[in-house]
Amino acid sequence: MDSQKFVELEERFGAHNYHPLDVIIDRGEGVWVWDVEGKKYMDCLAAYSAVNQGHCHPRIVEALLEQAPRLSLTSRAFRNNRLAGFYEKLAKLTGFDKVLPMNTGAEAVETAIKAARKWAYTVKGTAEDQAEIIVFDGNFHGRTTTIVSFSTEAQSRNGFGPFTPGFKIVPYGDFDAISEAMHGDVAAILIEPIQGEGGIIVPPHGFLKHLRDLADEHNSLLMMDEIQAGLGRTGKLFAYQHEGIRPDVVVIGKALSGGLYPVSAMLADDAVMSVFHPGDHGSTYGGNPVAAAVAMAALDVLVDEKLIENSASLGAYAIERLKKLEGDAHVKEVRGKGLWIGIELHESSGGARRFCEVMQHRGVLCKETHVHVIRLAPPLIVTREQLDWALDIIETTLAADDPKSLLLEEAVSVS
Ligand SMILES: *Cc1c(COP(=O)(O)O)cnc(C)c1O
Numbered sequence: 343m344d345s346q347k348f349v350e351l352e353e354r355f356g357a358h359n360y361h362p363l364d365v366i367i368d369r370g371e372g373v374w375v376w377d378v379e380g381k382k383y384m385d386c387l388a389a390y391s392a393v394n395q396g397h398c399h400p401r402i403v404e405a406l407l408e409q410a411p412r413l414s415l416t417s418r419a420f421r422n423n424r425l426a427g428f429y430e431k432l433a434k435l436t437g438f439d440k441v442l443p444m445n446t447g448a449e450a451v452e453t454a455i456k457a458a459r460k461w462a463y464t465v466k467g468t469a470e471d472q473a474e475i476i477v478f479d480g481n482f483h484g485r486t487t488t489i490v491s492f493s494t495e496a497q498s499r500n501g502f503g504p505f506t507p508g509f510k511i512v513p514y515g516d517f518d519a520i521s522e523a524m525h526g527d528v529a530a531i532l533i534e535p536i537q538g539e540g541g542i543i544v545p546p547h548g549f550l551k552h553l554r555d556l557a558d559e560h561n562s563l564l565m566m567d568e569i570q571a572g573l574g575r576t577g578k579l580f581a582y583q584h585e586g587i588r589p590d591v592v593v594i595g596k597a598l599s600g601g602l603y604p605v606s607a608m609l610a611d612d613a614v615m616s617v618f619h620p621g622d623h624g625s626t627y628g629g630n631p632v633a634a635a636v637a638m639a640a641l642d643v644l645v646d647e648k649l650i651e652n653s654a655s656l657g658a659y660a661i662e663r664l665k666k667l668e669g670d671a672h673v674k675e676v677r678g679k680g681l682w683i684g685i686e687l688h689e690s691s692g693g694a695r696r697f698c699e700v701m702q703h704r705g706v707l708c709k710e711t712h713v714h715v716i717r718l719a720p721p722l723i724v725t726r727e728q729l730d731w732a733l734d735i736i737e738t739t740l741a742a743d744d745p746k747s748l749l750l751e752e753a754v755s756v757s
Pocket of ligand 1: 567570
């Protein structure tokens, strides 16, 4: 079946809730993927950082293949022999007392919201239904009805009301606005340490520290959504470590399983996690033995292959190279941390998508975010040689007045 046929079938029988590039991927290995016609590409999105360990990492695949035929699901009505090891490994790696496993990122965020509210009522002493959670302009925390209730993206909200109350939105990175927004009934501040879907927005240095101080001052929790930023993407295990702080609650997902299985978790110390009692919260698949086995292998790969260090050094290198494009015809700003880079184009450049489409034809898969930003986030196993190959293509594509002209030139030179 050729690519066009797959596209037609998808469009005919599937909901149209995404607008993907028309590349039909059939196989992946490391940083590379191949489409159904056999063309090879470097994946520079890595499934929004879920595939930080690279596609089909052999160690993680092996963990899945070993566990799946042995025991796949018990539900949490019974215990299984893989969960304890997963808890211990994750708690020790991250330095938090306790782990609460879920499946998707949005579920982990929901878990954190519930924890913050229950903590406010049972520990802090907030009056019934008065607990407020402060969030930020441009946030992305998932797609559930409660989470879209505090989105500032019109498209995420429009048509999905009525919305869950109890959230206040303040501008991201604005020191004064958050100071003013704090009050005695703030249960928690929930923030992405770098906004991913918002366009790789890095807050001013000191902002996270400021939030830590405010949360302490008002006896509120500081909750970090590290679902995309965490587990090495920014060159640290967690992005909040760039400011030397420690939040009360962290939510992770995506790379926790290296892309093989949906696994997410909320992390916290006992003082917060102990608000949950049997029956308060849960998930049929959360903490199942396949998820636990896969996540343990994914964490081992992260540590043993020094992916965090690789992200830090190659990320700094890539940002330095790409910064040279600033001031060129199309490039307004290059920003990011580690191997998580946003290239913002001028509005006059006609949107990032047309550049992504040309890069696709030249063998590099990137995706636009927020119309004018190209997000560069290759798997963290990428080597310097592989990265140089992709950067050459990205730089020449962005340097062209009309990127489509490159495809004509290449077609001529091949024939
Ligand atoms: C992807 C993402 C989520 C939601 O994760 P899902 O697994 O898609 O539900 C939440 N927060 C951030 C920062 C994300 O990048």
